Amino acid sequence: QKEVEQNSGPLSVPEGAIASLNCTYSDRGSQSFFWYRQYSGKSPELIMFIYSNGDKEDGRFTAQLNKASQYVSLLIRDSQPSDSATYLCAANAGGTSYGKLTFGQGTILTVHP
Amino acid sequence: EAQVTQNPRYLITVTGKKLTVTCSQNMNHEYMSWYRQDPGLGLRQIYYSMNVEVTDKGDVPEGYKVSRKEKRNFPLILESPSPNQTSLYFCASSRAGAHRFEKLFFGSGTQLSVL
Numbered sequence: 001q002k003e004v005e006q007n008s009g010p011l012s013v014p015e016g017a018i019a020s021l022n023c024t025y026s027d028r029g030s031q032s033f034f035w036y037r038q039y040s041g042k043s044p045e046l047i048m049f050i051y052s053n054g055d056k057e058d059g060r061f062t063a064q065l066n067k068a069s070q071y072v073s074l075l076i077r078d079s080q081p082s083d084s085a086t087y088l089c090a091a092n093a094g095g096t097s098y099g100k101l102t103f104g105q106g107t108i109l110t111v112h113p
Numbered sequence: 114e115a116q117v118t119q120n121p122r123y124l125i126t127v128t129g130k131k132l133t134v135t136c137s138q139n140m141n142h143e144y145m146s147w148y149r150q151d152p153g154l155g156l157r158q159i160y161y162s163m164n165v166e167v168t169d170k171g172d173v174p175e176g177y178k179v180s181r182k183e184k185r186n187f188p189l190i191l192e193s194p195s196p197n198q199t200s201l202y203f204c205a206s207s208r209a210g211a212h213r214f215e216k217l218f219f220g221s222g223t224q225l226s227v228l
Contacts (some may be wrong), residue, residue: 103155
């Protein structure tokens with residue numbers, strides 16, 4: 001079974017700091033990678049998706065993908081208390097089963113004032 | 114408004130009583146999928162569908178059935194629910210391209226308790 005592993009949390013950072021979240025995946029054929037944020041009791045909401053090696057930036061968020069090393073990371077700059085949530089990494093399966101999506105177990109992030 | 118609608122939001126049932134959780138999307142998405150979420154385990158995919166009449170197993174399909182007779186609907190069926198299927202369930206949809214897809218739109222979730 002293909003796996004997606006996230007760095008164990010919880011992660012606590014002070015307001016204004018950079019939060020770094022990491023994720024590794026086992027399926028070399030994966031082509032779509034996602035970071036979702038989930039507040040307690042709510043549905044996951046997309047932060048970023050990334051397909052290509054390198055960095056992708058969107059406001060305070062930067063996703064980094066390294067297919068050779070099979071890892072995906074999410075950096076949150078200038079962290080705010082409102083960023084406190086569970087962050088889920090996901091990757092799709094390679095080949096003809098590309099609709100199969102595997103999530104990591106999630107990392108709880110707390111940003112304290 | 115673009116949305117994925119799940120019903121019911123909460124459901125309490127007893128072991129063995131067949132139930133259906135409905136999911137409908139109004140975005141003409143090809144891709145739809147079901148997940149369950151349990152504490153400490155993240156989201157686990159149950160089934161997915163790439164288009165009408167095309168469904169496939171995710172990581173935890175045992176005990177579940179799905180059908181995709183229309184593009185907008187993707188119901189999840191538990192023929193004989195058991196207590197280990199007590200969980201929070203999410204439906205999601207997305208556009209799908211060649212070997213990749215973009216943003217998953219999630220429904221609000223269904224909290225199921227099987228007694």
